[in-house]
Amino acid sequence: xxxxxxxxxxxxxxxxxxxxxxxxxxxxxxxxxxxxxxxxxxxxxxxxxxxxxxxxxxxxxxxxxxxxxxxxxxxxxxxxxxxxxxxxxxxxxxxxxxxxxxxxxxxxxxxxxxxxxxxxxxxxxxxxxxxxxxxxxxxxxxxxxxxxxxxxxxxxxxxxxxxxxxxxxxxxxxxxxxxxxxxxxxxxxxxxxxxxxxxxxxxxxxxxxxxxxxxxxxxxxxxxxxxxxxxxxxxxxxxxxxxxxxxxxxxxxxxxxxxxxxxxxxxxxxxxxxxxxxxxxxxxxxxxxxxxxxxxxxxxxxxxxxxxxxxxxxxxxxxxxxxxxxxxxxxxxxxxxxxx
Amino acid sequence: xxxxxxxxxxxxxxxxxxxxxxxxxxxxxxxxxxxxxxxxxxxxxxxxxxxxxxxxxxxxxxxxxxxxxxxxxxxxxxxxxxxxxxxxxxxxxxxxxxxxxxxxxxxxxxxxxxxxxxxxxxxxxxxxxxxxxxxxxxxxxxxxxxxxxxxxxxxxxxxxxxxxxxxxxxxxxxxxxxxxxxxxxxxxxxxxxxxxxxxxxxxxxxxxxxxxxxxxxxxxxxxxxxxxxxxxxxxxxxxxxxxxxxxxxxxxxxxxxxxxxxxxxxxxxxxxxxxxxxxxxxxxxxxxxxxxxxxxxxxxxxxxxxxxxxxxxxxxxxxxxxxxxxxxxxxxxx
Numbered sequence: 001x002x003x004x005x006x007x008x009x010x011x012x013x014x015x016x017x018x019x020x021x022x023x024x025x026x027x028x029x030x031x032x033x034x035x036x037x038x039x040x041x042x043x044x045x046x047x048x049x050x051x052x053x054x055x056x057x058x059x060x061x062x063x064x065x066x067x068x069x070x071x072x073x074x075x076x077x078x079x080x081x082x083x084x085x086x087x088x089x090x091x092x093x094x095x096x097x098x099x100x101x102x103x104x105x106x107x108x109x110x111x112x113x114x115x116x117x118x119x120x121x122x123x124x125x126x127x128x129x130x131x132x133x134x135x136x137x138x139x140x141x142x143x144x145x146x147x148x149x150x151x152x153x154x155x156x157x158x159x160x161x162x163x164x165x166x167x168x169x170x171x172x173x174x175x176x177x178x179x180x181x182x183x184x185x186x187x188x189x190x191x192x193x194x195x196x197x198x199x200x201x202x203x204x205x206x207x208x209x210x211x212x213x214x215x216x217x218x219x220x221x222x223x224x225x226x227x228x229x230x231x232x233x234x235x236x237x238x239x240x241x242x243x244x245x246x247x248x249x250x251x252x253x254x255x256x257x258x259x260x261x262x263x264x265x266x267x268x269x270x271x272x273x274x275x276x277x278x279x280x281x282x283x284x285x286x287x288x289x290x291x292x293x294x295x296x297x298x299x300x301x302x303x304x305x306x307x308x309x310x311x312x313x314x315x316x317x318x319x320x321x322x323x324x325x326x327x328x329x330x331x332x333x334x335x336x337x338x339x340x
Numbered sequence: 341x342x343x344x345x346x347x348x349x350x351x352x353x354x355x356x357x358x359x360x361x362x363x364x365x366x367x368x369x370x371x372x373x374x375x376x377x378x379x380x381x382x383x384x385x386x387x388x389x390x391x392x393x394x395x396x397x398x399x400x401x402x403x404x405x406x407x408x409x410x411x412x413x414x415x416x417x418x419x420x421x422x423x424x425x426x427x428x429x430x431x432x433x434x435x436x437x438x439x440x441x442x443x444x445x446x447x448x449x450x451x452x453x454x455x456x457x458x459x460x461x462x463x464x465x466x467x468x469x470x471x472x473x474x475x476x477x478x479x480x481x482x483x484x485x486x487x488x489x490x491x492x493x494x495x496x497x498x499x500x501x502x503x504x505x506x507x508x509x510x511x512x513x514x515x516x517x518x519x520x521x522x523x524x525x526x527x528x529x530x531x532x533x534x535x536x537x538x539x540x541x542x543x544x545x546x547x548x549x550x551x552x553x554x555x556x557x558x559x560x561x562x563x564x565x566x567x568x569x570x571x572x573x574x575x576x577x578x579x580x581x582x583x584x585x586x587x588x589x590x591x592x593x594x595x596x597x598x599x600x601x602x603x604x605x606x607x608x609x610x611x612x613x614x615x616x617x618x619x620x621x622x623x624x625x626x627x628x629x630x631x632x633x634x635x636x637x638x639x640x641x642x643x644x645x646x647x648x649x650x651x652x653x654x655x656x657x658x659x660x661x662x663x664x665x666x667x668x669x670x671x672x673x674x
Contacts, residue, residue, distance in 0.1 A: 079422065113455035122454035129421060130454060134445050140414010141446065147415050148422040151374065151400065158418075171441075174411025181406070337456035338490050340514035 021236065022072075022229065024299050030072055030228055031294065032308050034064040034287050037088045039316045040097055041259075044087065044104060044118075048263040052324065054106050057118040060088035062258035065286035066191050067092035069231025070159055070251070073239050079127045079145045079158035081138035084119045085191075085257075086131030089161050094126035097316055101323030108329040109322070115329075115337070129158075136162060136169030139188075143175035146186035146248070157185040157242045159235075165196035167205055167212070176248065180216045185242035187235065188213065188250045191225065193257035198271045213250035225255030226286040229293075256280040348535035356389045356526040358500035359465075362507035363390070363427065365536065367397050370425060373511055374401040376412050377429025385429060387467070387526050409435050413442040413464065417516075420462035421450065425511060430466040433520060434480050439464075447516040448491030461514045463507070468496075469522035469560055469610060470658050476646035479654070481559070481610040484617045486518040487587040493517040493541055494587040498562035500530040502585055505539030513541065522560040522610075542589030546598070550580035553604040553668050556595060556621055557583060561608040561659060568664035575665075577672050587617060595621065596628035603634040604671045608659050613641030638667050 022030070041061045047053040060067070063085075071080070071092035082089035090100060095111065103110025104118050111121050122130035129145055132138040142160030149156040166172055167190065179186050196204050213220040219241075223234045231253060238249035258281055260268050294300040353361070367373045375393065377385070381404045384391030394402040405412040409430060416428040430439065447460045468481035487494040493515055497503035503521065510517040547562055548569055557565035562583045569579035580598050584591055599605045605625050607618040618639035625637050643657040 081418075111455065112453060112457070115455050116453040120453040122450075122458055124454075124457050129418065130450065130458065132446075134441060137441065137446060140411060140416075140442055141418035141421065143411075144415035144418020144420070144426075145422040146418075148419040148424045151419070152423050154423075156422075171410040171414060174406070174408035175414060177406055177408065178411055178415060337452050339493075340451050340456070340459045340461075 022232065026072065027290075027294060027299060028304070028308065030068055030232075031287070031290055031300075031305065032312060033068045033092055034228065034290065035309060036097065036312050036316070037064045037067065037091050038287060039312055040087055040091060040100070043101070043316055043320050045259070045263055047104065047320070053104055055117060056262040056264055057104060058085040058262045059259045060085050062280060062286070063191055063193060063225065063255045064088055065228035065231055065290075066189070066225045066253045066255055067161070069228040070187070070189060070235040072232050073236045074157070074159065077127055078156050079129050079142070081129045081142040081145070081158065081160050082121070082131035083138070083162055084131065084133050084135070085163065086119065086121060090121045090123070090128055090131065093128050095121065095123055095128065097319035098322040101319050102326045105323050105326070106328060107323060107326040108333070109326040113329055113333065136166035136172050138162070139166070139169070139172045139175045143179050143184060143186055146179065146184035147182065149185055150182070155243060157187065157239055159187045159189055161189050161191060164190055164192040164194070164201045164205065164209070166190075167209065168196070173212070176213065176216050176218060179248040180218050183245060183247035186248045187238050187242060188218075188248060190250065190252045191255055192252060193255050195257060195261070195272065197261045198265070198268070200271070209252055210250070218248050218250050220250035220252060222252040222254060225253030226284045226289060228286055228290055256284065348533040350531045350533050352529045353500050353532045354526060355500045355503055355521070355528045355530070356387065358504040358532050359389050359507060359521065360391070360393065361532070362504045362511070363393060364396065366508055366511045367393070367401060372423060372425045373427065374403065374424055375427045375429060376403050376405055376416055378405055378407055378431055380404060380429050386431065387523060389526060390429070409438040410442055413439040414446065416462050416464070417442055417447045417450070417460055420460045420516075421458050425461050427463045427465060427511060430464060432478050433466045433468045433482050434477050436466065436482050436485060440485075443486060443492065443516065443518065444489050448489045451515070452491060459514045460516045463510045463517045463519055465519045465521065467523040468520045469524045470642065470647045470654055471524055473649065473651060473654065475649040479647035481520070481642065483518070483520045483587055484611045484615070487617065487620070491516065493589065495519045495541060495585065496559040496587060497521070497585065498547075498559050498583050500528065500532050502539060502545065502583070504532055505537050506541065506585060508538045509541050512538070517541070520559065525560050539585070541586045542591055544582055544584045544591035544594040546580065546594070547583050548579065548581040550578040550602065552578045552602055553580070553606065553672055554598040554602045555579050555581045555606050555608060555664065555668070556625075557581060557608040558587070558617065559610060561610055564659055564661050564664060565608055567661035568668065571661060571665045572668050575669060575674060577668060577674055579668060584621070590621070590624065592624050592628060595625055599625045599629035600632040603632055604668070605633070606638040606640060606664060606667055606671065608640045608664055610642050610658060612644055613639065614644050616641055635671050638671055640664060640667060
């Protein structure tokens, strides 16, 4: 598992499996959502560079196919838990960009009324249990949501998104053990973007990643995380398994983080080469791969995709303007909602 | 709030039985209440506090977990957010060290960080208290830690009556509540009515009325304070004993009013003396009753040492009746 062997798309166990269940409308919806996440992140970076955004944020660009491919297979009432790199998961699960931007700027109109910020976007209406700024911090929550779903018999599933950095956290293995013992409907989704912050994962991760779920008897699968249809196909199978009461699965999505660990991580050649970044963004870009396939399959023509792009561009622009214009929360809210 | 139980049968039950009754009543009342922890089912915990519950409610609701405190506490948090009302059992309070992320960074902050949209109605029961000859990793009283964190409520009952009424309120509360039971009090007997009752969180109880000195005491230290009060009475000093019952919310008003009345205060708690509960309560009283006090607010806590194993050494670390008696006499100038 060195840099040399981890080439773009090299670990795609399932490849571009056909997804016959995806209609043209669904595929265009998937394209729209992936493109939306990309645009959202571009704006987030821009807000940072213009010093309009307090603090930092962690961008999801390059990984869009993971969140969108999985969330496309979810029911609206299913749960997700997210990470510090969570904008993609939140948007894919149905969050609105205007309220998300407002949260990034600490405004009252944000999903958390400005109290959470980029790393804590949560939304009960879309089953989003919250992004989490502790690496691996949502593993317990996700498994607990699956525990409740099973106890209450409501048929819901929880997808626990985490990066490969969370493979270093012990609590993940504790809850995987219990999820398998109790056959809980949870999908552990490891987004391997290859870097634990500023360190290549091969320096932090012993053995094979999929040997870890295998140790608990949890079925695991590796998928090309740049191929949204492949991600969707595997996720759909795992979800069906979870809903049938057969327990958890582990989905390893091989992907890539286009930008730095956070928006301020700009000079990063000391830990990864520009050529590597360029190779992923030119050869393995998830949005381009889907667009090319849609055109090749004659499911969409370029003008149709361009129309989607311009609609999303307008929506994002308006969402940013909404957030910039939105007021900060009044100071008297500072000690509200400490207790329910 | 005196322990009045009118027009209803009152029995003597142990502290452990009171806890069990509270859990059973709440589990009958609300099917969302479930128990998660190590050896909670057939074993009923090493302290046998939960004996019989699995027989009535089944293994789905009284769930044995692996020895994975962070994992099952995290599961409790997620389950609480999504429709259950879990009661998580952490066998020894010393194991709070293992679950701090789950309770401090997760449970305590979720409601606030989500702008008030998600709630975590979870109770975490754990133990405290030395003198069981269990050495440094099974004897600590770490309730000051969660009390320091906004978003958590912290309960320390001192009698069977309080334990039952407070635990029922904790289970019905929509916030994460950390509930500390002194393991040396499980066999302590006290009157508990058969009729249902709850005790609100955040209301102190005057365990003994007095006029010369206020002894603020928590958990098992209430018995120590009451013993000292008896000794003081023989020396002509009338001691009032107040149990705050919850570290947070803290009934500051009752504490301050008593201090204003007696002008002398000692705070007794089994947590470590430094940076602990006694310091917080003493400072609340000093700020609220300074001009009515005839002397400094005295604090007595556990010695600032790891709890030793050897019995005479261990006993020396815990506040005693004699210590409280001597400190009170000195403070009152008698």
